[in-house]
Amino acid sequence: MRGPHNILRLIRTGATFERTGAMGVVLDALDAPAPLRIAARVLAWPFRWLGEKGDPSLPPAVRAIQALGPAYIKFGQILSTRPDVVGAEMATQLRVLQDKLPPFSIEDAHRQIREELGTPVEEVFSEFSAPVAAASIAQVHRAKLRETGEDVAVKVLRPGIERAFRRDIDAFWFAAALIETLSPASRRLKPRDVIAHFEGVVMGELDLRLEASAASEFQANTVNDAGFELPRINWMLSGRKVMTMTWAAGEPLGDNAALDAAGHNRPALSERVLQLFLNHALRDGFFHADMHQGNLKVAPNGNIIAYDFGIMGHIDEYTRRVYAEILYGFIRRDYKRVAEVHFEAGYVPADRDKDEFARALRAVGEPIFGMDATRISMGKLLAYLFEVTERFGMETRTELILLQRTMVVVEGVARSLDPHMNIWKTAQPVVEDYIKQSIGPKAAVSDLVKTARVMARFGPRLPGLVEAALIKQASPPPAFPARRWVSRAVWTSVGAAIGVLVTLTAPHLM
Structure with a gap:
């Protein structure tokens, strides 16, 4: 029964993409070969009446994805981190997915909590609000603990979301196999690998114990970071379908008027948010990979608070050292060293010309350093760098793409707080300190x-x-x-x- 169900699901998907005008846009973004284009358009066109229209104010691809529901929205979010698959323009469009869905009823939320915790909501919480945020996988309620009076945030999975995602993931696997069969040339896009990555991410988010664990590890890593704090997980009131943590009280980091009214120093916050991210990525190798304004607040004491730990990035120690040396080389405009690091790490095949590669890197770095400080972007530098390394035979590295994507988001947050900040000047002390700690004599002794x-x-x-x-x-x-x-x-x-x-x-x- 699974095969016919998957076929019907894909027909509905194709019909929605055709009806919203997204089919051609998506096929272009994937650089789909002619056989695949013909098959997709021919199969979808007769069933356009089955497809949803979506929100006409959104770009076609985003409109189609939102109309198709939670699994497709999450898939679109993940593809927004993979410009190597969908292209830079499409990745940018997919980032605007708001992931806003109608909330499920408070009665369903009560039932989920009762089933997970084994006790009625009224016995645990003296207050329990209507949903304050609703996303594709879960929604959040504000509550007050009956025993202590503490304000908490309670995240609850959507009822039946595991089964819905499982159904759509099966259809995605079926589609990937079909694409590779109809068009062997499409295998260079590694559709099965993309679906495997998506399945791994989603299955992790469908178990809130894993998100709670990520939050706990992140808190342990950052407990001594000045000006930064995280909500505390309440493990006794958390499980697979429910996660409870302290309520993050403060002003949204994206509300400049509220920040100014509260007397916060926005330029200082701008520098801190960038340096915190770099510290987490380089020092710990474990960073918040969704650090947009909606997941950040400023506490009354001026601390930056991060929450929502569904997407976390991880890079191993060796990769961190390589990444830091690359950034440090660009900061010093030592393009020969940057080239050597790529060759030493095996990122670029040994049979390529190192001097020619160094000259290509200079063409990336010099225009950026010629810019006014307010226009310098580390995220753009990494994007240009990936373009050059791809021409020299470097294979795609997913962990670096996620890092680059998060860097762009964090830069945007920092610039929104202070448009005049100098990205390089702010980043330099963090990168230099990491270089001293990880590559100097102390690091050698530690390695021994x-x-x-x-x-x-x-x-x-x-x-x-x-x-x-x-x-x-x-x-x-x-x-x-x-x-x-x-x-x-x-x-x-x-x-x-x-x-x-x-x-x-x-x-x-x-």
Whole structure:
């Protein structure tokens, strides 16, 4: 039954895209080959009467996605972070998805909470408001704890949302397979990989325990960050369908008039929001990947508050070092070093010309440094950089695209607070400090300690591991077997000595 259902779902999808005028726009954005274009238009056109019209004030693609419902809205949001798939123009359009849907009833919210927490809402909360925000996956209510009187935010999943998303994801998988069958050339867009990424993100958001965990980790990382705070998770009142946290009281970061009336220093807030993001990305490798004004407030004491942790970004330590060196190289206008970093990291194939690549990077950086400080954009720099590296054979790196997309959003927030801020001047101390901590002598010692810890765990096994490796890689017996036996004995002894040495010294290094 799943096959016919998926076919009907795709017919409705195509009809909606055709009726809203989005079909051609989307096919152009995907650079779809002729066979796929013909199949899509021919199959969808007769069923246009099945398609929804959507909001005529929105761009066609956004109108179609909103009309199709929550799964498509979330898919559009995720595609807005993948300009490598849909192109820069379409990615920009998809970012304006408001993700505003009609709220579900307060009775349904009460039922979800009762089922998840095992107790009626009235026994836990003395007050429980109507929805204050409704999105594609969940909605938020303001409440007051009966026991302590504390104000909290209660996030509740939409009833039946897991089944609805599962149904649409099945249709997406079916569509990806169909696209690859009808047009082998489309495989370069990796449609199945895109759906797999979408499924992973959505399945994580459908379990609010995972969002609560992300919020808790983020709070642990940032507890000592001056001028920054996060809502505290109430684990006793949270579960798979419900998440409770302290209420974030303050002025929206996007309301300049309210910020001015409250006496907040907007230029200082502008610098802080950018430096906080860079610190989280470089220092921790774990950052809020949806830092728009709607997810940020300013507390009465002037602290920036972040909330909604459904989309978080992660980059490993090695990638952070590479990213920092690239930024630092551009700050110093050392394009040769930036080129070397790309080659050392394996981002650009070794058979490409390093000097030619450095000249291409200069063409990216110099026009930006020639701009007035108010027009300099790190996000644009990274976008131009990806264009150049793609021409030199660099493969798409999803984690860097998400970082670049978030950088653009954070820059927009910072500029809205202070249009005259200098992005490079604000970023430089954060990047320089990270370079000193991660690439200098202290970092080398730290790396040695980490290596020693790992070696210490394997110390007793090193002789056997070395011998097994030598046996596996040994060539046919030489003319003098005794020499081979002596060689193996020597290396086994060396391995044993290393194991003993590391085992003895590692505790002192720790």
